[in-house]
Amino acid sequence: MSPSSAASDEDMVEIAGATLDFSSTDDVPPLDPVLENGVNGVPKMMDLLDEPVPGVGTYEDFNTIDWVREKSKDRDRHREIASQSKESTWAFIMSIHDAFSGWLLMLLVGLKAGALAGWIDIAAHWMTDLKEGVCLSGFWFNHEHCCWNSKETTFQERDKCPNWKSWAELLIGYNNGPLAYIMNYLMYVCWALFFSFLAVSLVRSFAPYACGSGIPEIKTILSGFIIRGYLGKWTLMIKTITLVLAVSSGLSLGKEGPLVHVACCCGNILCHLFTKYRKNEAKRREVLSAAAAVGVSVAFGAPIGGVLFSLEEVSYYFPLKTLWRSFFAALVAAFTLRSINPFGNSRLVLFYVEFHSPWHLVELVPFVLLGIFGGIWGAFFIRANIAWCRRRKTTRLGQYPVLEVLVVTAITAVLAFPNSYTRMSTSELISELFNDCGLLDSSQLCNYSNVSDIKLSGNTLPDRPASHDVYMAMWQLALALIFKMLITVVTFGMKIPSGLFIPSMAVGAIAGRLLGVGMEQLAYYHHDWVIFKGWCSPGADCITPGLYAMVGAAACLGGVTRMTVSLVVIMFELTGGLEYIVPLMAATMTSKWVADALGREGIYEAHIRLNGYPFLEPKEEFSHKTLAMDVMRPRRSDPPVSIITQDGMSVEEVEALIADTSYSGFPVVVSQESQRLVGFVLRRDLVVSIENARQRQEGVVSTSRIFFTEYTPPQPPNCPPPLKLRGIMDLSPFTVTDHTPMDIVVDIFRKLGLRQCLVTHNGRLLGIITKKDILKHMAQIANRDPDSILFN
Numbered sequence: 001m002s003p004s005s006a007a008s009d010e011d012m013v014e015i016a017g018a019t020l021d022f023s024s025t026d027d028v029p030p031l032d033p034v035l036e037n038g039v040n041g042v043p044k045m046m047d048l049l050d051e052p053v054p055g056v057g058t059y060e061d062f063n064t065i066d067w068v069r070e071k072s073k074d075r076d077r078h079r080e081i082a083s084q085s086k087e088s089t090w091a092f093i094m095s096i097h098d099a100f101s102g103w104l105l106m107l108l109v110g111l112k113a114g115a116l117a118g119w120i121d122i123a124a125h126w127m128t129d130l131k132e133g134v135c136l137s138g139f140w141f142n143h144e145h146c147c148w149n150s151k152e153t154t155f156q157e158r159d160k161c162p163n164w165k166s167w168a169e170l171l172i173g174y175n176n177g178p179l180a181y182i183m184n185y186l187m188y189v190c191w192a193l194f195f196s197f198l199a200v201s202l203v204r205s206f207a208p209y210a211c212g213s214g215i216p217e218i219k220t221i222l223s224g225f226i227i228r229g230y231l232g233k234w235t236l237m238i239k240t241i242t243l244v245l246a247v248s249s250g251l252s253l254g255k256e257g258p259l260v261h262v263a264c265c266c267g268n269i270l271c272h273l274f275t276k277y278r279k280n281e282a283k284r285r286e287v288l289s290a291a292a293a294v295g296v297s298v299a300f301g302a303p304i305g306g307v308l309f310s311l312e313e314v315s316y317y318f319p320l321k322t323l324w325r326s327f328f329a330a331l332v333a334a335f336t337l338r339s340i341n342p343f344g345n346s347r348l349v350l351f352y353v354e355f356h357s358p359w360h361l362v363e364l365v366p367f368v369l370l371g372i373f374g375g376i377w378g379a380f381f382i383r384a385n386i387a388w389c390r391r392r393k394t395t396r397l398g399q400y401p402v403l404e405v406l407v408v409t410a411i412t413a414v415l416a417f418p419n420s421y422t423r424m425s426t427s428e429l430i431s432e433l434f435n436d437c438g439l440l441d442s443s444q445l446c447n448y449s450n451v452s453d454i455k456l457s458g459n460t461l462p463d464r465p466a467s468h469d470v471y472m473a474m475w476q477l478a479l480a481l482i483f484k485m486l487i488t489v490v491t492f493g494m495k496i497p498s499g500l501f502i503p504s505m506a507v508g509a510i511a512g513r514l515l516g517v518g519m520e521q522l523a524y525y526h527h528d529w530v531i532f533k534g535w536c537s538p539g540a541d542c543i544t545p546g547l548y549a550m551v552g553a554a555a556c557l558g559g560v561t562r563m564t565v566s567l568v569v570i571m572f573e574l575t576g577g578l579e580y581i582v583p584l585m586a587a588t589m590t591s592k593w594v595a596d597a598l599g600r601e602g603i604y605e606a607h608i609r610l611n612g613y614p615f616l617e618p619k620e621e622f623s624h625k626t627l628a629m630d631v632m633r634p635r636r637s638d639p640p641v642s643i644i645t646q647d648g649m650s651v652e653e654v655e656a657l658i659a660d661t662s663y664s665g666f667p668v669v670v671s672q673e674s675q676r677l678v679g680f681v682l683r684r685d686l687v688v689s690i691e692n693a694r695q696r697q698e699g700v701v702s703t704s705r706i707f708f709t710e711y712t713p714p715q716p717p718n719c720p721p722p723l724k725l726r727g728i729m730d731l732s733p734f735t736v737t738d739h740t741p742m743d744i745v746v747d748i749f750r751k752l753g754l755r756q757c758l759v760t761h762n763g764r765l766l767g768i769i770t771k772k773d774i775l776k777h778m779a780q781i782a783n784r785d786p787d788s789i790l791f792n
Contacts, residue, residue, distance in 0.1 A: 067224055106329040129142040207235045217613070219314055293310035293327075293330045298333045307330055372590055377508075382603050421473075434509065434553075504559075513552070516546070554588050618750055627739055650703050679731045736760075
């Protein structure tokens, strides 16, 4: 402090007659320019932030980014490029490259994710068939491809060809009889155990972050949280390989959620090619939002649904520019997958179907019933799965992930093999359930009793009485429904890549097909009832059971994830049927209402809370009448807040403060007495800057003073050179008064993506509110354990 301004702020308040007067501040520019260059031969103070210091502005693991600072940094960089582009041709070319780099990055993400998704589809299809047999003409062919070129295959038995041998035929020479059945059964179980063991071992040994769906963590990362390695090279490689193994093992899981994680890994890795995305965490999250859209685009072959999924379900910050880029990246990814043609049907998904009959208004009643079923199933599944996952976390069960995976795989394989609908892959099951029975179908579900006076209309058949085969298929599907509902609860959350979309859709599709066949038989035998009169005449194709399966699939997936708009768009992109949007909307909306009535959280939000990630749910309302002073730290009984003064502390004192505390940052005040706020400085920036000063600035020792002021006060002779760290200080930290209602504070945190907010009273610093404090407060109000918020 200069002698002329030795009076404290309290003195100034008294002099001004009890009114705050900040016109005379402690960091007024000195009148004498000599003071800045040093007095009596003392070396001039060096501003370490004149040149960028490596590490300043970066974040530690398990910390939240400062969205405001990151966006500000990007605006400064953009202004600099714009001003330089007018000075030379090269700078102008570089500015064009900078503007185009975002689109180029989206192109690369789309190409890479599309290629990986195609490889995953092909490999998973081949390895799933490997559990049942092998192709003699080339072991790398799956069952369907093996029989394509066979000239000895008949249409009725198109699944049987001389080139494809079951394991019983290879090992004991024949495929009929009890011994052959037992041999095939054993080989099915052994392959399933081998694939799942390989998957869990690879995840455990090389990339622990590759387990699970990945969507809860990606939602948390997109909200600004940093989990180093979660989107890294090892995670991408192991997740891609183990996803194929997990799907092929026959477990009740899907690849759609993990494909979002895979696409985000691609986006994160490719960000390192471009400086503006590598060095800015907020810009990188824009790319990750687009990558999430790409993941759903390649998972379902639904580019528009992918963009809407990212907007509705995953993204925290989604500006218009990101919407366009997501659209472009999803288009490139869908085109790449279409070029690879993994299913050989010129479609992007295995279960693409087309329905030919329109639906009738009366059918809205069963569609709404399916919505109610989907909502009840969704709420039941979330509660049961979270209870099981919490048990896994809090008991010895969690210490044996490999054993858990092997036991669940063994139970799944042993129970699945006898039932043909659980033995086939879940995608094939959904494909069969969605299918509209035509003339060429040989499925057991389509084996109706023949009627002599049948009238054909194109490939559509009229409603017919169910045969014994259809009734048998209904019983098998009912057993499959119970099996899928129970086994999915314990499968989701194990230490292998596991998606939830496909198992949820399978549960809904089975329920929908059962209801559809019931409605079809009702219409056939009772077409003279009032509800069928006028639109369902004898010999007409009135009811499409496949449509009921599709609506049921949407309802159950909506009940579990609480998706609405994006889900409807994904479903009609899957089926190519725009006229079925209303049934889908009715079922999806009903399932969301019912599920929300039974429990507010979707499965991803529930897993975020279970894992204790610091995620402020944007859809959740804060309705309690608390004030900032009730939530801020320090509380009344706590020691005062840790602060740094702008010109009164030495390097040793600051280093001691850093060593004694674990806070992510410190408020900077004028003095200990005044507590008048100047700014905020991050812990990491302080540590990096002091280390850098010791290396680069001569004579810096523990007794060197640290200044955050704009101008240098005069130094006594023979004192060590001071450090000027004003450049790392945030001069405009967000502040609220102690009487600000907490609902406004929560809104500020959500909409601006803040890390922390300082609380003041009449301009004096009182305390600090962090994101973690808000989450703990919300947990306390909801009668939950506030210490469940694990991360800083």
